[in-house]
Amino acid sequence: METPLVSRDYILHRIRTALGRGAGQAVADPPPARIRVPQVSMELRVASMLERVRALAGEAVASSDPCAVVANLIAGKTALASNAPYLAECGICGLPGVRSGITGREELREICATVDIGITSADYALADTGTLVLLSSPREARMISLLPPAHIAVVPRERILTGLDELFALLPNPAEASSSMVLITGPSRTADIEQILVRGVHGPGQLTVIVV
Amino acid sequence: MRTQPIDQVAAGLPAETKTAVYEGSKIGHEKRTKLLFDHYGDPNRLRTLAGEIKQHVVENLDTYLPAVEARLVANGAKVHWAATAEAACEAVYSILKARGAKKLVKAKTMVSEEIELADYLEKRGIEALETDLGEFIVQLDHDHPSHIIKPIIHKNRRQIAELFEKSGLGAYDDEPGMITQRARQFLRHKYLEADAGLTGANFVVAESGRLVIVTNEGNSRFCLAATRCHIALVGIEKILPRDRDLALFLNLLARSGTAQQLTVYNEFILGPRAAGQPDGPDEMHVIFVDNGRTDVLASDCREILRCIRCGACLNTCPVYRKIGGHSFPWVYSGPIGAILTPQFMGVQHEPALPFASSLCGACGEVCPVKIDIPKILLELRSDVKKADAREHKNRLEKLGFRAFAWMMTHPRIFEMAGRIGRSMGWPSGNKGPMGAWLSERDLPPLPAHSFRDLWRRR
């Protein structure tokens, strides 16, 4: 077996040979990146966010009382809320049936595998595609928006950006904020079988976005 | 010219396979076209720009790769390099062995298909379970995927339901929702039991070292969230210069591949989990795989390395729609397969492939990174014939083309041949180069005159 270093140098040598040049030549500038950030009013952003989530077969509501909406949705079911401070501020963590404050890996997995609903906030949302942007952190575990069959995201409206381009304009290097960022656009889905759309393959089949 | 093996494979395909492939690819193409043109006045400008960016990366790969490597290492990932398929499999295996890992869940990656990783690991006592629904079904059936992004486009629900019943996943039920539920339940435990998760990467960003992994089902996210060790198999050409380029590429990938504005899950990974994150892998390994790519880079058609594996050229290709992926000899099928396969395996390995196209140009019109596929097919044809000449193969055909050139540079001979041809009529029977052609077609009687006869009489 080749040692890693030999393999690395071998591949790089082959690349340079193929390109016909020596090591360490400066790279030319790439063509300009294409970023277009349109001016869209907050009202239109909210409307687009709701419309897009619904178009993807998610539920979407705008509400000034997210706690009441979540309470209604839970209606006797069990839920796990993330440690996002915003959820606690809204009072969602105190609702009956809602657990929160989990930090241990094993405990998190166990609860996520059994509850009916995962509740998270979102660091951003993208209006033109109905997308949630979640940065993984001690406050937002990945499992909560992934394992339970239903996902509720509570998003303050000021976090709604126009779209992907604005996200990259705002966070040219969003990685700085977290080792893992995810864009979630609608419920988990597949069309592998006869191109028939089925929701809830590995992630949640139900998605509810509450814009506050 | 002989009838080619691909043609015979295609002729023998079961009717239901043909229907499944045709319907699946046609729908994919139609939705893609509508979405692209509904949202962008001129999607071709986006395709041009995306092509230029990827070409820039390919032309500067010698600088970009070490830059990415440095970023990845700084982000806490371990970087490995594999020149060949064997080396790539070995790299995965040694990472797993070092951890004492016995169970691997894997998301869909074309590189792992290239290097036949699952087989390699199974032989060494490691369970390597596919988690993408289509790939899972293919694995269960000991079959092969037949489309870059729709692995089971060739199967219908009845076949899948029978497979599930046979495999002990529940009594026959061919409702796609039920099939999916059963796979979900089965795989759920597998994720949670697994020691490691393996993914590919759709893009790797040079300036940040970020891996971008795209799925609709959420399986790659699950592989990462549930296991302690993440292994990513990445082709060396997968680099984008900047994070901001993702705005363009994620849009084009989703629209071209599955006709969505965005794929459901776009995962941006920058390293193992940070302190305090309650889930995610403790270890992250990135294996850069060559496996023939530097040969492509050295060839005349390095622009193929722009390919982002969206599958749009398969969906639009009239040949793919009629014959499906299994008629192609390697993991890549359709127009992109017809150019990748000979490039990766050598032009003489599958010499018929570049010819399995009517050169209609549909693939070139949809490619999101504007690879001129028809042009490359033509160049590969010329390469095949040059190799034939060197190896003294297909001499009869070569003689035929020479005779053609001789006749067509001698107008009198051409005229005489036409006269003889018209007096003899169309050849009958299945013999000769036109035999197969005429075996399926009836042509009207030949005219008495050539046009030039008429012209002279004016």
Next chain:
Amino acid sequence: MTLTSGRAPVTGKRVQLMATCLCDAFHDDVAAATVEVLEHLGCEVAFPEGQTCCGQPAFNGGDWDSSRRVVRHTVRTFSGDDPVVVPSGSCAAMLFHGAALEFEHEPDLGAVQGLGRRTWELGDYIVNGLGVRSWPGRLDAAIALHRSCHTRGTGSSEAVALLLASIDGVRLVEIGEAEQCCGFGGTFSVGFPHISAAMGDLKLDHVRAVRPDLLVSGDTGCLMHLSGLAAREGIKLRTMHFAQVLRDALRKRG
């Protein structure tokens, strides 16, 4: 593919007809109709007698040495500055796309590109070269137009559709999956006869579904392939080159 180099604008009305080997030897009426159509437009048509073939079969077959020999012959045959008009999208594209590719590293690339710049597919020439946008005469028929693949990226298909639709009595009917190839592809249909026939049958299904009186195309190759398949399967299908349609319409001028 798109037209790569700037096309020479049309100034005079002298044209050189490239009849194509197929029309010259086996479809004399298509070439004859092309002449009538061009002369109706006031063109002075020349037919360089040395012409044979554009070289495409060998080009597509990968034998570029043989193909280049034929192309060189064609370049010599169609000398001068007059536009070359071809009643075939495929042969025209060979001269402005294909030949440029196989001559990329040849010393006489310039001469080949020069011919490419003044080569026109017939419909493209009439509409975009001469600026003619409607056609006189009459033809009572529902016409399905098969857009041949080699006219992708050129103005030909739209031009032909425009002319046909302008004829009194013509009703254009749109066929399903219009952008899909009919499966001819020259040598492709010989090397891969079953795939080719399967593609052709799909095209025929779409054509029959809209019940046209005529299937019309700008490429005789596609028409031969489709009518041949139809005849074998006992399907009644009248096919015509659009030059023949234009000519027949002229003959019924009131």
